[in-house]
Amino acid sequence: MIPSHLRQNPLFQGLTGCDLTLLLGYAHEKTTKRATAFFHAGDTADRCFLLLEGHVKLSQTTPSGAQGAARLIGAGDIFGWAGVMGQARYPGTAESLAACRALAWDTGRMRQTLLATPRLTLTLLTLMGARLREAESRVLDLATARVDQRLARTLLRQSSAAALPLTRQDLAELCGTTLYTVSRTLRRWEQAGWLRLGRGSLRVLSRPALAALAEPPDAS
Amino acid sequence: MIPSHLRQNPLFQGLTGCDLTLLLGYAHEKTTKRATAFFHAGDTADRCFLLLEGHVKLSQTTPSGAQGAARLIGAGDIFGWAGVMGQARYPGTAESLAACRALAWDTGRMRQTLLATPRLTLTLLTLMGARLREAESRVLDLATARVDQRLARTLLRQSSAAALPLTRQDLAELCGTTLYTVSRTLRRWEQAGWLRLGRGSLRVLSRPALAALAEPPDAS
DNA sequence: CGGTTAGTTGACGCTCTTCAACGAATGTGG
DNA sequence: CCACATTCGTTGAAGAGCGTCAACTAACCG
Numbered sequence: 001m002i003p004s005h006l007r008q009n010p011l012f013q014g015l016t017g018c019d020l021t022l023l024l025g026y027a028h029e030k031t032t033k034r035a036t037a038f039f040h041a042g043d044t045a046d047r048c049f050l051l052l053e054g055h056v057k058l059s060q061t062t063p064s065g066a067q068g069a070a071r072l073i074g075a076g077d078i079f080g081w082a083g084v085m086g087q088a089r090y091p092g093t094a095e096s097l098a099a100c101r102a103l104a105w106d107t108g109r110m111r112q113t114l115l116a117t118p119r120l121t122l123t124l125l126t127l128m129g130a131r132l133r134e135a136e137s138r139v140l141d142l143a144t145a146r147v148d149q150r151l152a153r154t155l156l157r158q159s160s161a162a163a164l165p166l167t168r169q170d171l172a173e174l175c176g177t178t179l180y181t182v183s184r185t186l187r188r189w190e191q192a193g194w195l196r197l198g199r200g201s202l203r204v205l206s207r208p209a210l211a212a213l214a215e216p217p218d219a220s
Numbered sequence: 221m222i223p224s225h226l227r228q229n230p231l232f233q234g235l236t237g238c239d240l241t242l243l244l245g246y247a248h249e250k251t252t253k254r255a256t257a258f259f260h261a262g263d264t265a266d267r268c269f270l271l272l273e274g275h276v277k278l279s280q281t282t283p284s285g286a287q288g289a290a291r292l293i294g295a296g297d298i299f300g301w302a303g304v305m306g307q308a309r310y311p312g313t314a315e316s317l318a319a320c321r322a323l324a325w326d327t328g329r330m331r332q333t334l335l336a337t338p339r340l341t342l343t344l345l346t347l348m349g350a351r352l353r354e355a356e357s358r359v360l361d362l363a364t365a366r367v368d369q370r371l372a373r374t375l376l377r378q379s380s381a382a383a384l385p386l387t388r389q390d391l392a393e394l395c396g397t398t399l400y401t402v403s404r405t406l407r408r409w410e411q412a413g414w415l416r417l418g419r420g421s422l423r424v425l426s427r428p429a430l431a432a433l434a435e436p437p438d439a440s
Numbered sequence: 441c442g443g444t445t446a447g448t449t450g451a452c453g454c455t456c457t458t459c460a461a462c463g464a465a466t467g468t469g470g
Numbered sequence: 471c472c473a474c475a476t477t478c479g480t481t482g483a484a485g486a487g488c489g490t491c492a493a494c495t496a497a498c499c500g
Contacts, residue, residue: 060356066364067363084345085349091357114338118335118338124345132348132352135355135356139289140280143362143393144286168447168448199498398457400456407479420478451490452489457487464479467475470472
């Protein structure tokens with residue numbers, strides 16, 4: 001009943017079989033097609049998710065709605081836990097970039113489960129800590145690095161998951177710039193032979209070249 | 221023995237007196253003068269802190285060490301919990317901006333306490349969630365707003381805590397820019413009569429003026 | 441096969457960083 | 471108490487980097 005690969009998810013590490021059964025007992029399975037929202041910014045945060053298959057884009061927009069910032073969620077990652085962490089509403093929007101399969105729990109019941117399962121809470125704290133550090137390193141990046149460095153890093157990080165349907169707009173939100181600058185930069189790199197571009201697809205041909213750009217130029 | 225204002229700290233909400241006594245039982249009290257480091261980036265993350273009095277600057281620098289990003293910690297806030305959340309080393313440096321008094325716990329014992337005190341773990345998760353959201357909204361800010369908007373927001377957020385000894389460099393790190401731009405911008409605002417500047421001090425005279433700047437210009 | 445979405449590219453110029461030089465405040469040791 | 475070093479702050483000039491606007495082309499979709 002419980003697939004073994006699920007058992008190995010970081011979220012479940014250290015749990016007893018009993019805890020795990022309880023937890024999965026009230027999980028709903030949710031599947032979506034491409035370009036479907038799990039939730040929107042401002043919705044009541046009454047669900048939390050574990051992504052089993054597919055890719056999800058988490059994005060925030062300014063009040064004026066002009067631009068946004070995004071991060072990607074892959075298989076095995078959790079998302080939408082704002083409610084569990086005491087927020088009434090989701091701060092951002094979650095949208096599937098591909099067909100997805102996810103587990104969903106009710107926020108209130110999850111909070112109760114956490115009180116009864118300290119091990120799970122501590123794991124969750126660790127996962128959130130990792131995410132916090134990631135966000136803070138992104139702040140540092142935005143404040144110090146140039147667009148092409150950030151874009152190179154983003155590509156290197158994501159290029160393993162082959163062929164995500166990322167538009168120029170998506171990439172711009174991932175690395176904090178505009179779709180125009182992304183388009184120009186990618187084109188330049190394609191002409192240098194480091195990438196192969198397509199509509200909503202992208203293959204990295206030379207990781208070393210991008211890695212060299214990602215690092216600040218060594219003055220040595 | 222346990223001061224009542226301490227009891228009301230968000231970190232301790234919902235704990236039994238017994239839990240609280242246990243927790244405070246192995247806390248060390250640490251006091252520092254101005255400009256003293258609690259820990260440096262890369263140190264073994266073996267302590268976690270609750271700030272009782274004073275102000276602390278948490279800062280990260282790039283590998284090349286050129287610039288940095290910072291956030292401020294005030295009385296009642298926690299900091300240095302990277303170890304509790306599973307990191308071996310501190311990702312940043314914590315330095316006192318004023319004379320400080322803080323409680324310090326051993327990371328390993330705290331993790332054990334968390335396993336025995338789910339209520340505390342859940343509270344911690346909530347606090348970390350708030351910090352995560354703050355970091356993510358900062359990412360959005362850096363990606364979309366201009367320097368003067370970010371600076372205005374930073375001043376509005378911090379101006380209640382009167383007269384922090386923040387240098388131009390500190391302010392620059394808080395809002396992701398250079399000390400030169402901060403200096404110029406503050407000067408401009410002082411000449412407009414919105415601020416009173418001093419060496420390492422700063423008073424906001426017109427919050428409305430700053431608030432107007434903080435919002436993106438309404439095209440309506 | 442029209443309508444829509446995604447991508448490209450040029451031109452323009454604003455914002456902000458960078459470098460350099462100087463002035464003012466603070467702390468320190470004789 | 472004063473000369474000194476040090477830290478902090480200011481300001482000008484120059485131009486790199488990147489956002490913005492506009493116009494156009496190419497791919498996708500029912």
